[in-house]
Amino acid sequence: MSFKSFRLLGFFALTFSLALASDGSPLQDFCVANPNNQVLVNGASCKDPKQVQAGDFLFTGLHLPGNTSNPAGSKATLVTAAQLPGLNTLGVSMVRIDYAPWGINPPHTHPRASEILTVLEGTLEVGFVTSNPDNRLITKVLNKGDVFVFPVGLIHFQRNTGNGYAVAIAAFNSQNPGVITIANAVFGSKPDISIDILTKAFQADKNVISQFQAKF
Numbered sequence: 001m002s003f004k005s006f007r008l009l010g011f012f013a014l015t016f017s018l019a020l021a022s023d024g025s026p027l028q029d030f031c032v033a034n035p036n037n038q039v040l041v042n043g044a045s046c047k048d049p050k051q052v053q054a055g056d057f058l059f060t061g062l063h064l065p066g067n068t069s070n071p072a073g074s075k076a077t078l079v080t081a082a083q084l085p086g087l088n089t090l091g092v093s094m095v096r097i098d099y100a101p102w103g104i105n106p107p108h109t110h111p112r113a114s115e116i117l118t119v120l121e122g123t124l125e126v127g128f129v130t131s132n133p134d135n136r137l138i139t140k141v142l143n144k145g146d147v148f149v150f151p152v153g154l155i156h157f158q159r160n161t162g163n164g165y166a167v168a169i170a171a172f173n174s175q176n177p178g179v180i181t182i183a184n185a186v187f188g189s190k191p192d193i194s195i196d197i198l199t200k201a202f203q204a205d206k207n208v209i210s211q212f213q214a215k216f
């Protein structure tokens with residue numbers, strides 16, 4: 001095989017694996033999640049289609065501001081398959097994010113989805129960091145109506161840079177994007193990651209690490 005066709009094959013293998021990185025396509029009209037079924041499958045098992053009601057495809061309340069009285073000063077109100085059973089197997093979900101003045105949505109990643117976000121109110125400084133070895137910060141200040149995308153798996157954040165409240169709506173290409181908040185995962189795991197490991201990993205004093213562990 002020539003180098004060129006080998007590279008082409010690699011390209012197709014890559015696009016194929018990227019296509020598999022989001023939720024698979026459904027094989028029926030819908031598969032409304034049945035929370036009472038104890039069968040463990042990838043996603044949730046289906047409710048009997050004859051028992052399905054319009055309410056299974058409905059979530060109400062996303063017009064309501066989330067409570068941002070917390071140390072970060074933000075609140076994410078999720079609408080995933082857990083809150084909207086009709087999303088099961090459909091590969092999409094959304095979130096409303098409220099920000100107090102100067103509040104942040106701390107650095108986090110969604111292991112199973114890209115995120116497309118639009119600002120409804122206020123001004124947000126947003127950014128994500130590319131993978132190793134570059135770790136380049138891609139950042140932008142967004143105003144009302146601006147749309148920004150956070151590629152799947154990359155660490156990203158938002159900050160309200162105004163003195164008023166800010167609101168964003170975002171969509172995901174997964175019914176269950178998952179959230180890994182960096183500080184909570186690294187310093188707040190249960191049980192703790194050994195302090196010796198974190199001391200070496202962060203090139204920091206033991207006291208600094210235990211301070212972080214106490215916070216998270």
Ligand SMILES: *[C@@H]1O[C@H](CO)[C@@H](O)[C@H](O)[C@H]1NC(C)=O
Binds near residue numbers: 067068069070
């Ligand atoms: C918002 O959260 C704070 C902290 O948990 C709590 O004290 C407060 O009562 C909440 N406010 C509302 C309106 O629920």
